[in-house]
Amino acid sequence: MTSFPAAPPFALRARLLSPLASGRLLDEPDGLVEVNERGRITRVGGWPGAEAPASAFDLRPMVLMPGMVDLHAHLPQIPNAGLGSGLDLLTWLNRYIFPLERAYDRSVAERQAPAAWRGFAAAGTTTVVAYTAVWADSTDAAFAAAEEHGIRAVIGKVMMDRLTYDTDIDPSEILETSLRQSDELASRWHGRDEGRLSYAFTPRFAVSCSAEMLRESALLAKRHGAYWQTHLSEDAGEITEVRRLFPGARDYLDVYDRAGALGSRTLLAHAIHLSDGEVGRLVESGSRVAHCPASNLFLSSGMMPLGAYRSAGMTVGLGSDVAAGPEVSIFSVMRAGAVTQRVLELTGRADAAAALRPLDWVRMATLGGAEALGMQNEIGSLEAGKQADLIALDPRLTTPLPGDEPPGDADDLASRLIFRPHPNMVRSAWVRGRLVDLG
Ligand SMILES: [Zn+2]
Numbered sequence: 225m226t227s228f229p230a231a232p233p234f235a236l237r238a239r240l241l242s243p244l245a246s247g248r249l250l251d252e253p254d255g256l257v258e259v260n261e262r263g264r265i266t267r268v269g270g271w272p273g274a275e276a277p278a279s280a281f282d283l284r285p286m287v288l289m290p291g292m293v294d295l296h297a298h299l300p301q302i303p304n305a306g307l308g309s310g311l312d313l314l315t316w317l318n319r320y321i322f323p324l325e326r327a328y329d330r331s332v333a334e335r336q337a338p339a340a341w342r343g344f345a346a347a348g349t350t351t352v353v354a355y356t357a358v359w360a361d362s363t364d365a366a367f368a369a370a371e372e373h374g375i376r377a378v379i380g381k382v383m384m385d386r387l388t389y390d391t392d393i394d395p396s397e398i399l400e401t402s403l404r405q406s407d408e409l410a411s412r413w414h415g416r417d418e419g420r421l422s423y424a425f426t427p428r429f430a431v432s433c434s435a436e437m438l439r440e441s442a443l444l445a446k447r448h449g450a451y452w453q454t455h456l457s458e459d460a461g462e463i464t465e466v467r468r469l470f471p472g473a474r475d476y477l478d479v480y481d482r483a484g485a486l487g488s489r490t491l492l493a494h495a496i497h498l499s500d501g502e503v504g505r506l507v508e509s510g511s512r513v514a515h516c517p518a519s520n521l522f523l524s525s526g527m528m529p530l531g532a533y534r535s536a537g538m539t540v541g542l543g544s545d546v547a548a549g550p551e552v553s554i555f556s557v558m559r560a561g562a563v564t565q566r567v568l569e570l571t572g573r574a575d576a577a578a579a580l581r582p583l584d585w586v587r588m589a590t591l592g593g594a595e596a597l598g599m600q601n602e603i604g605s606l607e608a609g610k611q612a613d614l615i616a617l618d619p620r621l622t623t624p625l626p627g628d629e630p631p632g633d634a635d636d637l638a639s640r641l642i643f644r645p646h647p648n649m650v651r652s653a654w655v656r657g658r659l660v661d662l663g
Contacts, residue, residue, distance in 0.1 A: 293593025
C-alpha cells in the first residue's frame with residue numbers, strides 16, 4: 225500500500241497535472257514535487273533521475289494535483305443533500321433548509337462539522353468557503369473543527385434581519401446583534417493559523433436582509449480586511465422579490481452596489497440571470513462569482529452564460545452549493561457545468577467553438593478559485609513558492625474496465641476525472657504540506 229507523508233518537509237514522485245499561472249499546463253508523466261518544512265513547494269518538475277532525493281515517496285501511478293477550491297457551500301444543509309430536486313428556491317429553503325439551519329446549534333455543529341470537513345477533503349477539496357447558520361456559537365464550533373482538521377476555510381455566520389428562522393429574538397434587536405456577533409467572530413478567527421482560516425461577513429441575500437444590514441456588514445468586512453459573501457440572481461422568484469423589496473434599485477446587483485459591498489473581496493454565488501449592465505458593473509467592481517452549476521440544475525434555477533461572462537472578464541470559480549448542489553465533489557460540479565454549457569450550445573445560446581475543454585474546468589476549479597479569493601500567489605497550482613495544498617488521486621479507479629490503463633493525454637485524463645469520477649479516487653490530501661483526514 226502506498227504511504228503518504230504526514231508533515232513537511234517531504235518529496236513526492238507522481239504524475240503531475242496542474243494549471244500554471246502563465247496560462248500553460250504542467251503535464252509531467254513522471255515528476256517530482258518537493259515541499260519544505262514550512263509547507264511551501266520548493267521544486268516542481270520531471271523526475272531528475274540520479275539527482276533525485278533518496279527519500280521521495282513514490283506515489284506512481286497516482287496523479288498529484290492542486291487541491292480543489294469550493295467557493296460556496298452551506299455546512300448545516302449537508303444532511304439534506306439530494307432532497308427536493310426541482311423545487312423552486314424559496315419553497316426548497318422553507319421545506320428542507322431552514323429547519324436544518326434552525327437546529328444547527330453548537331452541539332450539532334460539534335458533531336457534524338468535523339465530518340463535513342473530512343468529507344470535503346475526501347472529495348479532493350482543500351479550500352472551502354462556507355456559510356453556517358445564524359447562530360454565533362455553532363459558527364465558532366465550525367471554525368474550531370476546521371482549525372483542528374487542517375482544511376483551509378473561509379467561514380461566515382449567516383445574517384438575516386428579515387424572514388429569519390430565529391423566532392426567539394426581538395426583531396428590533398436582530399440587526400445590532402448580528403453585526404456584533406459577526407464582528408466578534410471575525411476578530412477571533414480571521415487570519416488564524418497564518419491565514420489558513422478567514423472570515424466572511426455573510427448576509428444571506430437581499431430577500432432576507434435590510435439595506436442597513438447589507439451596508440453595515442460590508443463596512444465591517446472592509447474594516448477587518450475580511451471577505452463579504454452573499455447570493456445574487458439565482459432564481460426567478462427571488463429576483464421578483466428583490467425588485468419588490470428594493471424598488472429604488474436599478475437591478476439586483478445595484479442593491480449590493482448601493483450598500484458599498486462590491487469589490488475584490490466580495491464573493492457572489494450564482495449570478496446566473498444578469499443583465500448586460502449588471503455583468504459590466506460586476507466586472508468593473510472586481511467582484512468575484514461562485515458558479516454553482518450542479519445546484520442550478522438541481523433547483524431548476526437556470527443556466528449561467530459562462531462563455532459570455534468570461535469574455536467580459538469576470539473572475540469565476542466553482543462552488544458545490546451543497547445542499548442545493550447534491551454533492552460536495554467539485555469534480556461532479558465540473559461535470560454539471562460542462563453539461564450546462566452543452567445544453568446552451570445545443571439550443572443556440574452559446575458558441576460551441578469557444579467551449580471549455582476538460583482542462584479548462586480543472587483550471588477554474590483550482591487556480592480560478594484561488595484567483596476569486598485573491599490567493600492565486602499562494603494556492604491553486606503546483607508551482608514553486610506556493611503553499612503545498614495538494615491532492616493525490618488514483619486514476620485507475622476511473623477506467624471503465626478494471627485493469628485498463630488510465631489515459632496518457634492530459635485532456636483525456638481530465639475528462640475521465642470529470643465525467644467518470646470515483647468516490648474513492650482521492651487517496652490523500654495535504655494543506656500547507658500537512659496531511660488532512662479524509663474520514
Ligand atoms: Zn448557497
